[in-house]
Amino acid sequence: xxxxIIAKFNYxxxxxxxxxxxxxxxxxxxxxKKLIGMTIFQTAIMLFYVSIGAKQGATIPIIDHHxxxxxxxxxxxxxxxxxxxxxxxxxxLDPDAYVNPLPHVLMLTAIVVGVATLGVAMAVVQKIxxxxxxxxxxxxxxxxxx
Amino acid sequence: MKTIGLLSVLFTGILLMIxxxxxxxWGDPHSPAxxxxxxxxxxxxxxxxxxxxxxxxxxxxxxxxxxxxETSVVFVAGIAIFAILRSxxxxxxxxxxxxxxxxxxxxxxxxxxxxxxxxxxxVAAAEREAAKPDLIVQTxxxxxxxxxxxxxxxxxxxxxxxxxxxxxxxxxxAAGLILVAMSFGLENTLAQVPEKLSLQLGNLGVLIFAGTxxxxxxLGANFLDYHVLAAIYPATDExxxxxHSMLVVEIGVGFTVMSMLYLIYxxxxxxxxxKKGL
Numbered sequence: 235x236x237x238x239i240i241a242k243f244n245y246x247x248x249x250x251x252x253x254x255x256x257x258x259x260x261x262x263x264x265x266x267k268k269l270i271g272m273t274i275f276q277t278a279i280m281l282f283y284v285s286i287g288a289k290q291g292a293t294i295p296i297i298d299h300h301x302x303x304x305x306x307x308x309x310x311x312x313x314x315x316x317x318x319x320x321x322x323x324x325x326x327l328d329p330d331a332y333v334n335p336l337p338h339v340l341m342l343t344a345i346v347v348g349v350a351t352l353g354v355a356m357a358v359v360q361k362i363x364x365x366x367x368x369x370x371x372x373x374x375x376x377x378x379x380x
Numbered sequence: 381m382k383t384i385g386l387l388s389v390l391f392t393g394i395l396l397m398i399x400x401x402x403x404x405x406w407g408d409p410h411s412p413a414x415x416x417x418x419x420x421x422x423x424x425x426x427x428x429x430x431x432x433x434x435x436x437x438x439x440x441x442x443x444x445x446x447x448x449x450e451t452s453v454v455f456v457a458g459i460a461i462f463a464i465l466r467s468x469x470x471x472x473x474x475x476x477x478x479x480x481x482x483x484x485x486x487x488x489x490x491x492x493x494x495x496x497x498x499x500x501x502x503v504a505a506a507e508r509e510a511a512k513p514d515l516i517v518q519t520x521x522x523x524x525x526x527x528x529x530x531x532x533x534x535x536x537x538x539x540x541x542x543x544x545x546x547x548x549x550x551x552x553x554a555a556g557l558i559l560v561a562m563s564f565g566l567e568n569t570l571a572q573v574p575e576k577l578s579l580q581l582g583n584l585g586v587l588i589f590a591g592t593x594x595x596x597x598x599l600g601a602n603f604l605d606y607h608v609l610a611a612i613y614p615a616t617d618e619x620x621x622x623x624h625s626m627l628v629v630e631i632g633v634g635f636t637v638m639s640m641l642y643l644i645y646x647x648x649x650x651x652x653x654x655k656k657g658l
Contacts, residue, residue, distance in 0.1 A: 241405035246397055253393040260385035289414060290407035295422070296542065297432040327426070329419040330409040335434035336418050339443060342435065343450040346547045346637055350457035353644035357464040360651060 244285045251278035265359045265369045269352065276348050280341045287334035295335035297327065429622040431540045439545060440626035444604040447629070448589045451636050455586050458640035462579075465652030514563070521563040528556040536634045540623060546630035550637025557642045562658055566650055575646065575654060578639035585636030589629050 251274060258271025363369050366377045404411030421434055421442065431437040439447050536549030561569040592604065599608040606625035607618040616624060649658045 238401070242400055242403065244406045245400040245403055249393055249396045249400065253389050256392070257385060257389040260389065261382045285406060286411070286413045288407050289409040292409065294543070295434040297426055297434070327423050329422045332422050332434065334414045334418040335421055335438050337413070338435045339438045342439065342547055343447060346551060347450055347453050350454045350640060350644065353648060354457050354460050354464070356648055357461045360648065361464055
């Protein structure tokens with residue numbers, strides 16, 4: 235049982251976060267609060283993706299000692315001593331020694347695009363406030379019906 | 381509504397929690413997501429692209445199409461905010477329906493109008509107080525700005541060898557501009573970095589990215605297949621051409637992200653008239 239909890243604990247945390255965001259999107263009346271909920275939801279997904287790429291004992295997906303001098307990898311060096319020996323002994327790189335780069339790539343772009351689209355959402359909320367004088371959903375609905 | 385929402389959220393959450401038990405364990409190196417394509421990226425990235433940072437290589441080369449369109453999304457988001465909010469002399473460019481606005485005003489608000497003048501005066505006085513330049517903040521920003529921009533350039537240019545790249549560097553550059561806008565006023569900042577220039581930079585960024593792809597097409601390879609660009613760069617082989625093209629593409633991404641985030645801030649904080657920010 236304890237093993238199960240430890241192995242799946244991260245997913246459960248993301249689901250809790252995701253549900254907090256979903257609840258805010260459904261139940262909150264204020265559009266800004268809805269947007270905050272959406273952002274929490276988004277963050278949960280990002281954490282989920284990054285944790286999919288994690289590997290036990292692996293280091294960041296940057297090959298250290300690149301080229302001749304290896305002057306670029308000093309920061310990574312401290313992290314990846316075990317990695318380095320494993321990789322050099324085998325001749326080629328050991329996939330288990332580096333975390334999966336693909337989720338990082340996907341989430342890297344998703345974060346920036348998320349910020350940009352959040353900006354669009356905020357602009358729409360500003361426009362709604364211009365038109366109806368409120369950002370509370372029930373008030374806006376009432377004024378649309380008028 | 382709230383109870384229905386809470387119940388459905390709890391129900392969904394519990395279902396997901398049960399479903400998650402079938403997921404691979406956290407940190408399992410042989411889970412499906414870590415098995416097929418990602419091993420190719422890790423094993424062959426250095427031979428194929430000469431870039432030690434796998435994230436940059438996957439971002440700007442293997443998945444360059446995706447990144448190009450993500451950059452376009454950032455650009456389109458900036459343009460969308462421009463279209464939604466931007467107004468010149470109080471008239472919106474988007475031509476919003478005034479009819480709705482007139483109908484939307486309730487009677488209650490009209491009644492409230494009497495007590496308005498005094499409140500407006502107080503608000504205006506508070507705004508004048510807040511708009512005074514703060515010596516400490518301005519001096520700190522003056523000192524910080526060059527460092528922020530230099531670091532942003534480093535993050536963009538060194539994205540091949542350390543964590544970084546166009547998106548991150550562009551965001552840092554935009555954060556620097558927004559910092560200036562907050563401490564020196566939006567109008568002063570727009571005098572330095574005008575709206576037109578940032579729109580042009582945003583365009584230029586996407587153009588650099590797509591143009592690199594078209595250049596590859598013209599040289600007879602697939603779209604964004606960088607190895608043919610070795611014919612253009614001096615003294616590079618086909619593998620280093622990939623590495624250099626990634627830098628070019630990241631610079632384009634940096635331009636777009638910087639200018640679009642800056643424009644988004646400028647429009648949102650000034651309610652679209654670009655006159656007085658936060």
